[in-house]
Amino acid sequence: MLYNLYKLVQTKRRDFPVPAHLFTLCCYPMPNETTHLPPQDARAAMAQLDRELNRLQRAIRLAIQAQLETMSGCSLGSLEQNRNLTESIHQLLESHGLRVRCNECGHPAILRVSPRGSSHGVFVFDHTIDGHRTFHGGKSSLPLIRLVAKPPRKKKSKGRAAG
Numbered sequence: 255m256l257y258n259l260y261k262l263v264q265t266k267r268r269d270f271p272v273p274a275h276l277f278t279l280c281c282y283p284m285p286n287e288t289t290h291l292p293p294q295d296a297r298a299a300m301a302q303l304d305r306e307l308n309r310l311q312r313a314i315r316l317a318i319q320a321q322l323e324t325m326s327g328c329s330l331g332s333l334e335q336n337r338n339l340t341e342s343i344h345q346l347l348e349s350h351g352l353r354v355r356c357n358e359c360g361h362p363a364i365l366r367v368s369p370r371g372s373s374h375g376v377f378v379f380d381h382t383i384d385g386h387r388t389f390h391g392g393k394s395s396l397p398l399i400r401l402v403a404k405p406p407r408k409k410k411s412k413g414r415a416a417g
């Protein structure tokens with residue numbers, strides 16, 4: 255891990271500014287010299303990096319949520335277009351390790367458009383509750399979306415395929 259951090263600093267330092275604490279910690283002034291790094295300093299640096307990444311991830315989540323909020327209550331006017339919208343929302347959330355939170359039960363869910371109801375389809379929260387695939391919601395317009403972290407993948411149980 256620390257070696258990777260070292261390599262990261264090595265490769266990125268010419269391209270864009272790396273936070274000063276990483277420089278002083280790792281490889282200054284001679285890149286090829288082995289520098290003694292006290293373990294507690296390495297831990298502190300990794301903890302600081304972790305906090306920084308958490309802060310960035312939170313900012314990303316809030317930015318996505320704010321954008322989706324502006325579309326709540328809307329329908330794109332056709333089943334196909336509404337499905338394209340939920341698919342692109344899902345791709346975006348997947349790439350950031352996020353899910354929508356079901357506004358009925360609070361479980362992490364995937365937003366989908368089901369053809370039942372109106373001809374434009376209805377927006378449903380697709381999730382697994384107590385091992386059963388369950389759909390909640392059913393409004394004809396995009397619901398107000400809250401985001402949560404994607405839950406860790408469950409181990410496959412014997413005799414039942416995942417998904």
Ligand SMILES: [Zn+2]
Nearest residue numbers: 356358359390
């Ligand atoms: Zn639910």
